[in-house]
Amino acid sequence: MKNSVPKIATRADLDRVRDAARSAPDKDVREKILVCTGGGCMAAGAKAIKTALTGELKKQGLEKEVALVETGCLGPCVVGPVLVMSKERVFYQGVAPADAAEIVQEHIVKGRIIERLAWKEGPHKTPLPLQAEIPFFKRQTKIVLRNCGVIDPNSIDDYIGHDGYQAVAQALFSMTPETVIEEMKKSGLRGRGGAGFPTHLKWAMARKSPGEVKYILCNADEGDPGAFMDRSVLEGDPHAVIEGMLIGGYAIGAHQGYVYVRAEYPLAVERLQRAIEAASERGLLGENILGSGFNFALEIRKGSGAFVCGEETALMASIEGNRGEPRPRPPYPALKGLWRRPTVLNNVETFANVPFIIARGGAAYSALGTERSKGSKVFALAGAITISGLVEVPVGTPLEDLIYEIGGGIKGGRNFKAAQIGGPSGGCIPREHIAVPLDYESLNALGAIMGSGGLVVMDESACMVDVARFFMEFVQEESCGKCVPCREGTKRMLDILNKICAGDGCPEDLALLQELGGQIKAASLCGLGQTAPNPVLSTMRHFRDEYEAHIVHKRCPAGVCAALLVYSITDACTGCGACKRACPSAAIAGSAKVKHIIDPALCIRCGACFKACKFGAVLKA
Amino acid sequence: MILTINGITVEAQTGQTILQAARTHGIFIPTLCYHSQTGPTGKCRMCLVEVVGMRGLQTSCTIEVAEGMVVTTESEALTAARRLVVDLLLASGKHDCLSCEKSGACELQDAAYRLGIERPSFPVEEVEPTDESSEFVYFERQKCIKCGRCIAGCNAVVVNEVLDFAHRGAETKVVCDNDVPMAESTCVQCGQCVQLCPTGALIDKKARGKGRVWELDKVNTTCPYCGVGCQMTLLVDRGRNRIARVTARQVAPNRGTLCVKGRYAYEFPSSPNRLTHPQVRKNGRLENVSWDEALDYTADRIKTIVQRDGPDVFSAFGSGRITNENNYAIQKFTRAVIGTNNVDHCART
Numbered sequence: 001m002k003n004s005v006p007k008i009a010t011r012a013d014l015d016r017v018r019d020a021a022r023s024a025p026d027k028d029v030r031e032k033i034l035v036c037t038g039g040g041c042m043a044a045g046a047k048a049i050k051t052a053l054t055g056e057l058k059k060q061g062l063e064k065e066v067a068l069v070e071t072g073c074l075g076p077c078v079v080g081p082v083l084v085m086s087k088e089r090v091f092y093q094g095v096a097p098a099d100a101a102e103i104v105q106e107h108i109v110k111g112r113i114i115e116r117l118a119w120k121e122g123p124h125k126t127p128l129p130l131q132a133e134i135p136f137f138k139r140q141t142k143i144v145l146r147n148c149g150v151i152d153p154n155s156i157d158d159y160i161g162h163d164g165y166q167a168v169a170q171a172l173f174s175m176t177p178e179t180v181i182e183e184m185k186k187s188g189l190r191g192r193g194g195a196g197f198p199t200h201l202k203w204a205m206a207r208k209s210p211g212e213v214k215y216i217l218c219n220a221d222e223g224d225p226g227a228f229m230d231r232s233v234l235e236g237d238p239h240a241v242i243e244g245m246l247i248g249g250y251a252i253g254a255h256q257g258y259v260y261v262r263a264e265y266p267l268a269v270e271r272l273q274r275a276i277e278a279a280s281e282r283g284l285l286g287e288n289i290l291g292s293g294f295n296f297a298l299e300i301r302k303g304s305g306a307f308v309c310g311e312e313t314a315l316m317a318s319i320e321g322n323r324g325e326p327r328p329r330p331p332y333p334a335l336k337g338l339w340r341r342p343t344v345l346n347n348v349e350t351f352a353n354v355p356f357i358i359a360r361g362g363a364a365y366s367a368l369g370t371e372r373s374k375g376s377k378v379f380a381l382a383g384a385i386t387i388s389g390l391v392e393v394p395v396g397t398p399l400e401d402l403i404y405e406i407g408g409g410i411k412g413g414r415n416f417k418a419a420q421i422g423g424p425s426g427g428c429i430p431r432e433h434i435a436v437p438l439d440y441e442s443l444n445a446l447g448a449i450m451g452s453g454g455l456v457v458m459d460e461s462a463c464m465v466d467v468a469r470f471f472m473e474f475v476q477e478e479s480c481g482k483c484v485p486c487r488e489g490t491k492r493m494l495d496i497l498n499k500i501c502a503g504d505g506c507p508e509d510l511a512l513l514q515e516l517g518g519q520i521k522a523a524s525l526c527g528l529g530q531t532a533p534n535p536v537l538s539t540m541r542h543f544r545d546e547y548e549a550h551i552v553h554k555r556c557p558a559g560v561c562a563a564l565l566v567y568s569i570t571d572a573c574t575g576c577g578a579c580k581r582a583c584p585s586a587a588i589a590g591s592a593k594v595k596h597i598i599d600p601a602l603c604i605r606c607g608a609c610f611k612a613c614k615f616g617a618v619l620k621a
Numbered sequence: 622m623i624l625t626i627n628g629i630t631v632e633a634q635t636g637q638t639i640l641q642a643a644r645t646h647g648i649f650i651p652t653l654c655y656h657s658q659t660g661p662t663g664k665c666r667m668c669l670v671e672v673v674g675m676r677g678l679q680t681s682c683t684i685e686v687a688e689g690m691v692v693t694t695e696s697e698a699l700t701a702a703r704r705l706v707v708d709l710l711l712a713s714g715k716h717d718c719l720s721c722e723k724s725g726a727c728e729l730q731d732a733a734y735r736l737g738i739e740r741p742s743f744p745v746e747e748v749e750p751t752d753e754s755s756e757f758v759y760f761e762r763q764k765c766i767k768c769g770r771c772i773a774g775c776n777a778v779v780v781n782e783v784l785d786f787a788h789r790g791a792e793t794k795v796v797c798d799n800d801v802p803m804a805e806s807t808c809v810q811c812g813q814c815v816q817l818c819p820t821g822a823l824i825d826k827k828a829r830g831k832g833r834v835w836e837l838d839k840v841n842t843t844c845p846y847c848g849v850g851c852q853m854t855l856l857v858d859r860g861r862n863r864i865a866r867v868t869a870r871q872v873a874p875n876r877g878t879l880c881v882k883g884r885y886a887y888e889f890p891s892s893p894n895r896l897t898h899p900q901v902r903k904n905g906r907l908e909n910v911s912w913d914e915a916l917d918y919t920a921d922r923i924k925t926i927v928q929r930d931g932p933d934v935f936s937a938f939g940s941g942r943i944t945n946e947n948n949y950a951i952q953k954f955t956r957a958v959i960g961t962n963n964v965d966h967c968a969r970t
Contacts, residue, residue, distance in 0.1 A: 306789065308789075323785075323786060327663070328661075328662075328663035328680055328683040330683075330684065330685075476790060476791065477789075477790060478789075478790065479789070479790035479791070480789055480790065480793075481767065481786070481788070481789050481790045481791065481792070481793030482662075482664050483663070483664050483665070483666055484664070484665055484666055484706045484709055484710060484766075485666055485702075485705060485706065485709070487767070487790055487791055487793065488709035488710065488712070488713050488791065489705065489709055490790075490791075491790075491791045492709065492712075492743050495743075495744075516705070519701060519702060519705040520705075522677065522678055522698065522701075522702055523666045523669060523678060523702040523705060523706065524666070525663055525664070525666070525680075530677075
């Protein structure tokens with residue numbers, strides 16, 4: 001059926017397809033079930049739920065009246081699989097295939113809301129069935145994620161029906177490349193990949209660069225631990241990225257684009273590929289787009305899992321078929337980028353903002369945010385937070401609001417200790433700064449960065465030295481090895497951190513870490529090395545006492561660093577022998593019904609006794 | 622174009638890098654990964670400088686000069702950055718200068734000397750074993766600083782495409798083909814990697830233990846193997862009257878390259894089978910004679926035979942091991958003096 005659909009050759013064609021897409025489903029369909037098929041819900045079993053619902057609808061003879069649609073990430077991944085009954089936007093969470101019958105029977109046939117599957121809010125677990133009532137959704141402002149959880153990412157008609165490709169039409173017919181860039185300037189959009197470079201400046205530089213052949217690239221090589229914004233956008237709204245790149249291509253004068261996406265995102269690759277094919281088939285990619293005379297082709301290039309290929313020049317080297325290593329700048333990519341041609345690289349989230357800015361105007365976008373950081377930002381909440389998932393808020397929203405009002409606070413009612421923002425290039429924000437507004441300047445002042453928006457929340461059980469060690473291990477493994485400070489220096493920093501965590505640290509280590517960190521930042525070739533020491537430096541700045549506890553007192557206050565733990569048995573011991581049986585190194589002695597004792601010389605600090613004790617008699621300190 | 626380096630006004634050409642401009646004017650900027658033959662890469666971070674108006678430290682090997690540019694090549698921050706690089710590199714392998722072939726000609730040793738670093742401040746790493754498999758190249762990986770000059774030389778200068786980096790980060794290493802021993806690889810043993818290596822990681826196997834750079838006399842000469850006329854330097858052990866090794870000169874026509882024969886087949890001057898005098902067969906035995914006698918004898922015999930039997934009994938063979946000019950003279954002599962077209966050459970197929 002789709003194949004027979006004619007090309008969208010003019011702006012009028014586009015409007016016709018939009019109007020048709022808007023009215024078509026309403027004729028026969030009285031309800032649309034949107035099943036979230038973002039990565040998280042897919043992993044939780046969304047496909048099986050869709051199959052069960054399909055079967056159930058058929059059984060009830062409702063398959064014509066009720067449409068079942070796969071949609072992109074709705075956000076609260078932790079309660080997945082989730083789905084939305086689109087008529088009233090009733091939100092169901094934690095759905096299992098076994099619930100299909102009840103959903104069809106109760107909700108569709110009888111029109112009754114199933115409270116059991118509804119969102120539970122607050123200490124009394126009050127059910128909130130309507131999406132609009134749920135604080136997690138209410139506090140968000142969705143621009144990038146505007147279509148995620150609303151449309152079917154596999155349907156170009158659905159996207160067009162939601163005003164898709166209208167922005168590019170507007171740019172091609174009512175704007176010059178210069179006015180497009182001017183609008184981007186008004187929006188104040190800054191690169192969402194991490195560094196926050198003003199997008200309009202990048203575009204203007206590439207526009208002015210001499211040369212017939214220019215390229216526009218999309219960085220979808222999202223690699224920060226805990227970040228999944230770009231994946232979700234590609235999975236949930238791939239056409240928005242394509243449209244953003246089309247507008248960018250028109251603005252700088254590029255006729256070829258590449259999306260560099262990591263191969264570990266198979267679903268994102270699949271949906272983007274399908275979207276590119278659909279857009280090409282309809283004539284929205286290719287030659288003479290909408291009859292404007294503008295040509296633009298788009299291709300996917302898959303990355304093989306090197307974190308450094310998220311760095312722009314390394315990404316270009318990788319597309320060229322070379323080893324993924326960064327190149328010195330200048331020359332900047334806007335002058336000499338991919339294949340030494342003027343090139344613009346923006347990330348997925350940046351491009352997804354563009355259609356909104358062009359369609360609604362830069363002013364509408366810059367109305368959100370702070371004085372110097374405009375618009376909205378997507379954050380991936382992970383770690384010790386109650387609702388881990390994907391959220392979008394105006395830039396400048398306080399961290400505290402994000403964690404407590406949207407994210408539902410810390411898991412298990414524990415206390416907030418720190419948030420790691422910006423991934424391995426970022427830093428930790430301690431409790432005393434929890435009110436910090438999430439904008440580029442405020443975060444930089446605290447030694448962290450906005451980064452791509454990965455936000456790992458930590459409670460008191462996190463050891464900050466161990467966290468720093470984790471990130472250092474990550475960058476050390478992901479260093480490309482090209483320049484000496486990053487290749488050799490990060491390894492030395494990791495060695496020192498390992499030493500400290502093993503209880504072999506000495507007071508000089510702190511000064512050495514500080515010095516090494518500063519030197520690596522100053523002397524490294526690319527952004528990876530220049531920011532690699534940040535997690536260490538920021539934890540040393542905000543949690544110096546924890547480092548000192550490890551080094552001076554040989555203690556890990558959070559009880560994480562195994563080598564520094566001392567296990568002992570208190571008087572609560574009943575002599576049941578569970579710990580003795582669990583101990584792999586025969587370090588526990590004691591006869592039945594008599595208090596047991598741990599021999600510290602034999603103890604390997606594995607924690608097996610701690611887990612085995614049912615009476616809380618094993619003490620970890 | 623006028624710019625300022627360390628307060629000194631210098632003139633530079635458009636397209637020159639800061640490093641080139643500085644070196645032209647005798648201003649020293651240390652480098653490890655830069656080589657004029659392989660170009661800038663920005664890897665080693667030794668050539669960092671400060672440029673007014675540019676954020677952070679910049680690699681002078683990659684930044685082109687601009688009118689009015691103000692550059693500083695020495696400062697506390699730059700020394701600290703360079704010290705870090707050398708310190709980390711010294712700890713990254715076993716850089717033992719005491720018995721190293723490259724001592725005295727090692728760029729890492731020079732850098733450590735200039736910065737006054739005696740020992741690395743980090744524990745020395747254990748690294749991969751030495752690749753002794755090949756005939757002429759001794760690859761001691763523990764002295765490799767991963768500057769990539771050998772790789773650039775192999776791929777971009779002589780285009781043999783054998784060497785490359787494998788793995789990532791601290792695991793990065795130089796490998797032959799798909800990480801096979803050099804002897805099993807497609808390497809043709811041209812020794813370009815040895816020529817370019819700044820440390821003692823890649824050295825001439827035959828030259829090991831035959832003397833360090835300051836113990837050997839340097840004799841510039843032309844390679845005798847073919848007509849190209851490659852320029853080379855013989856490193857000669859005068860005491861033993863032997864050639865210890867051969868390196869290429871950075872001049873035309875070979876510009877720092879040599880083939881396997883030119884670089885490694887240098888024993889023939891001291892071969893006992895080598896003719897050291899002209900000889901003439903007398904009474905069935907070859908006897909040493911003077912050049913005059915030998916030439917007179919030859920000229921006389923040619924004259925007699927050609928007069929007796931005509932010019933076509935004479936023929937001349939040129940050689941690929943002599944120059945074009947020599948070969949030209951041979952054919953001219955044969956045609957103009959003898960009067961025959963019987964001229965041939967070993968390279969005629």
